[in-house]
Structure formats: C-alpha cells, structure tokens
Amino acid sequence: MSKGQRTRELILDDALALASQVGLEGLSIGSLAARLSLSKSGLFAHFGSKQDLQVLTLKQAQRLFQKDVFEPALAEPSGLPRLRALFSNWLAWLERDRPGGCLMLAASAEYDDRPGAVRDLLVAGERELRGAIAKAIRLAIDAGHLAPQTDPWQLGFEIVGIVLATHHDRRLLGDARSLSRAEEAFERLIQACRPAS
Amino acid sequence: MSKGQRTRELILDDALALASQVGLEGLSIGSLAARLSLSKSGLFAHFGSKQDLQVLTLKQAQRLFQKDVFEPALAEPSGLPRLRALFSNWLAWLERDRPGGCLMLAASAEYDDRPGAVRDLLVAGERELRGAIAKAIRLAIDAGHLAPQTDPWQLGFEIVGIVLATHHDRRLLGDARSLSRAEEAFERLIQACRPAS
Numbered sequence: 519m520s521k522g523q524r525t526r527e528l529i530l531d532d533a534l535a536l537a538s539q540v541g542l543e544g545l546s547i548g549s550l551a552a553r554l555s556l557s558k559s560g561l562f563a564h565f566g567s568k569q570d571l572q573v574l575t576l577k578q579a580q581r582l583f584q585k586d587v588f589e590p591a592l593a594e595p596s597g598l599p600r601l602r603a604l605f606s607n608w609l610a611w612l613e614r615d616r617p618g619g620c621l622m623l624a625a626s627a628e629y630d631d632r633p634g635a636v637r638d639l640l641v642a643g644e645r646e647l648r649g650a651i652a653k654a655i656r657l658a659i660d661a662g663h664l665a666p667q668t669d670p671w672q673l674g675f676e677i678v679g680i681v682l683a684t685h686h687d688r689r690l691l692g693d694a695r696s697l698s699r700a701e702e703a704f705e706r707l708i709q710a711c712r713p714a715s
Numbered sequence: 716m717s718k719g720q721r722t723r724e725l726i727l728d729d730a731l732a733l734a735s736q737v738g739l740e741g742l743s744i745g746s747l748a749a750r751l752s753l754s755k756s757g758l759f760a761h762f763g764s765k766q767d768l769q770v771l772t773l774k775q776a777q778r779l780f781q782k783d784v785f786e787p788a789l790a791e792p793s794g795l796p797r798l799r800a801l802f803s804n805w806l807a808w809l810e811r812d813r814p815g816g817c818l819m820l821a822a823s824a825e826y827d828d829r830p831g832a833v834r835d836l837l838v839a840g841e842r843e844l845r846g847a848i849a850k851a852i853r854l855a856i857d858a859g860h861l862a863p864q865t866d867p868w869q870l871g872f873e874i875v876g877i878v879l880a881t882h883h884d885r886r887l888l889g890d891a892r893s894l895s896r897a898e899e900a901f902e903r904l905i906q907a908c909r910p911a912s
Contacts, residue, residue: 675896679873690827703872
C-alpha cells in the first residue's frame with residue numbers, strides 16, 4: 519500500500535465510525551473534516567464529493583463484513599459447519615462495539631426509497647450476500663447435512679429474518695436475550711431442514 | 716368529534732403520509748405547512764413544536780396499526796385463528812400503498828440511537844405489540860393449538876423476524892416473492908410448535 523492509500527484507509531475507518539453514529543446520509547466531508555481536524559480541501563483531494571465519500575465508506579463496511587463474517591466461515595468445512603459459522607460470525611458482527619450497529623442494516627432503512635449510487639451499492643451487496651448464503655446452504659444439501667428438498671432462498675430469507683430481529687431487539691429494546699433467541703431460532707430452522715434419518 | 720379535532724385528524728393523516736416519505740426526523744411544521752398550503756402559525760396552533768408533531772404522527776400510525784392489524788384479529792376466535800389473522804393482517808399492513816413502508820419500522824432504524832420522546836414512544840409501542848403477540852400465542856397454547864412447551868416470547872421473536880425480512884426484501888430488493896416466503900416461514904414455525912398428536 520502506498521502512503522496515500524494508507525491515509526485513505528485510515529480516513530475511511532474514521533468515516534465508518536462517524537457514519538455508524540450519524541447515518542450514512544449524515545456523513546459529509548465537512549463533518550468528517552471536523553472530526554479528524556483536517557481541512558475540507560485536504561479531504562476533497564481524497565473524495566471528490568459527499569456521495570463519493572458515502573459510497574467508499576459503505577464499500578469499506580462491506581469489505582469488513584466480508585473479512586469478519588465470510589472469510590472465517592470459508593475456512594470451515596463446507597456444509598452445516600460453514601453455514602453455522604456464517605450465522606454466528608454475523609451475530610458477532612452485530613455485537614461489535616460500534617455506536618450505530620451494522621452500517622449496512624442502518625443504511626438499508628435509510629436508503630430503501632432514495633435512488634442513487636448508495637442504494638445501488640447496498641442492493642448489489644445484499645444480492646451478493648443472499649447469493650453467498652444460498653450457496654452455503656446448497657453445499658450443506660450436497661453434503662447431506664440438509665434435506666434435498668430444502669429451498670436455499672427460502673432458508674436464506676428465514677436466516678436473514680433472525681438476524682434482523684436480533685439487530686432490531688438489541689438496538690431498539692436493548693434486549694440482551696436476543697442473542698440466545700437468535701441461536702434457538704436458528705437451531706429450530708436447521709432441525710426442520712435436516713434430512714429424514 | 717369537534718371541528719377542531721377533525722381538522723387535527725386530517726392534518727395528522729397528511730403528516731403520516733409525509734413522514735412515510737421523508738422519515739419522521741424529516742417531518743417538520745414547515746415542510747407540513749408547505750405540503751398543506753397552510754401557514755406555519757396555523758399549524759403551530761395545533762402542534763406546539765416539531766417534536767410534538769413527530770410524537771402525534773407516530774401515535775396516529777400506532778392507532779392505525781391497532782385498527783387495521785389488531786382489531787380485526789381480535790374478532791377472530793382466540794388461538795391459532797387469531798394468531799394467523801394477526802400475522803396476515805400485519806403482512807397486509809406492510810403492503811399498503813404508502814411510499815415509505817411501515818412508519819414504525821422505518822422509525823425504529825431512524826431512532827434506535829436517538830434518545831427522546833419519539834424513541835420512548837416507539838419502545839413503548841414495540842413492548843405493547845410484543846406483549847400482545849405473546850398473549851395471542853399463550854391463548855393458542857391454552858386452546859391446545861400449540862404445544863404447552865412453546866415459549867411465547869421466543870415464538871414472537873421469530874414471527875417478528877419474518878415480518879422484518881419481508882419488509883426489508885420488499886423495500887430494498889423490491890422482491891415480490893417475499894410475501895409467499897413469509898407465509899411459508901410462518902407455516903413452518905407453527906408446524907414446529909404444534910402439539911404432538
């Protein structure tokens with residue numbers, strides 16, 4: 519990495535922390551410059567516009583998600599072990615010490631009716647995520663860990679529901695039990711999809 | 716209803732439509748006055764502050780939810796028929812022709828880290844809702860429609876997850892299949908909780 523790239527990485531980490539507090543829409547070159555005690559013109563050299571900054575910050579969050587949630591799961595044997603790892607890494611991601619919770623989930627509600635580059639990137643990321651979950655489920659079917667009639671997209675939808683309820687209950691209700699509820703819900707789902715033995 | 720109350724009701728219906736587009740935080744006496752072609756001072760006579768307006772608009776949405784989702788479900792026989800009605804009325808509520816989807820769900824993401832009167836009202840409404848779902852589940856257990864070991868709060872959590880995934884997929888991905896996915900997920904959940912026969 520060049521010095522310029524490293525600087526940009528550090529700025530993006532800070533942008534991510536700020537966006538998690540104020541929302542991606544609240545993130546601006548001015549607010550980030552104030553937080554970093556940098557000049558706005560200095561930041562403009564890295565990011566040409568507010569929207570560029572928002573898009574790059576979201577990409578940074580997506581990269582982190584990939585690194586913290588997906589990559590360790592891919593190190594597990596394919597099938598149920600990988601699917602379980604994916605789910606538990608995702609729960610751990612929700613629990614990470616960030617003031618605003620998961621940036622992608624917060625931004626989904628923020629941008630669901632705002633057309634533009636941020637929404638497009640969110641949708642692309644979500645589709646990639648859902649495809650990757652469906653693939654992990656398909657591999658679990660192939661391995662004989664889940665019943666052959668399991669619908670990977672349906673099961674993926676239900677897993678996402680558990681994650682959304684966990685995020686919602688943690689963030690809005692401050693409900694500490696939501697994690698164990700999520701684990702119980704996931705187990706019930708997996709048991710319902712096990713092959714007849 | 717007095718004429719003053721009727722006027723206020725009409726204004727709140729419009730505030731609800733506006734908030735569903737711009738978010739509850741984007742709702743202000745100025746933006747509502749512009750939309751209704753009324754003077755700001757006229758609106759201030761009804762709502763003393765932006766926060767009053769936000770709180771009353773959220774209360775209006777909660778009342779509508781009560782009327783459209785809960786009241787018709789209470790007309791069904793208690794037990795599984797009522798729980799099913801609750802769920803399908805809730806899905807229908809998500810599908811209603813409102814530009815911004817469910818105001819309570821949008822506001823939950825918007826206010827989960829903004830302390831104040833709006834968040835307090837959201838939390839109170841959510842707790843009431845979850846209590847009412849748990850009660851409907853308990854009545855279904857009492858009626859022998861669900862197994863006695865069913866945990867009403869756990870099942871309620873999982874039902875909320877299905878609703879959240881439906882809202883998310885409809886709003887962000889424009890996925891029309893989310894409704895049938897939701898119905899299938901609910902049936903699987905109910906079957907898993909049926910008493911052994």
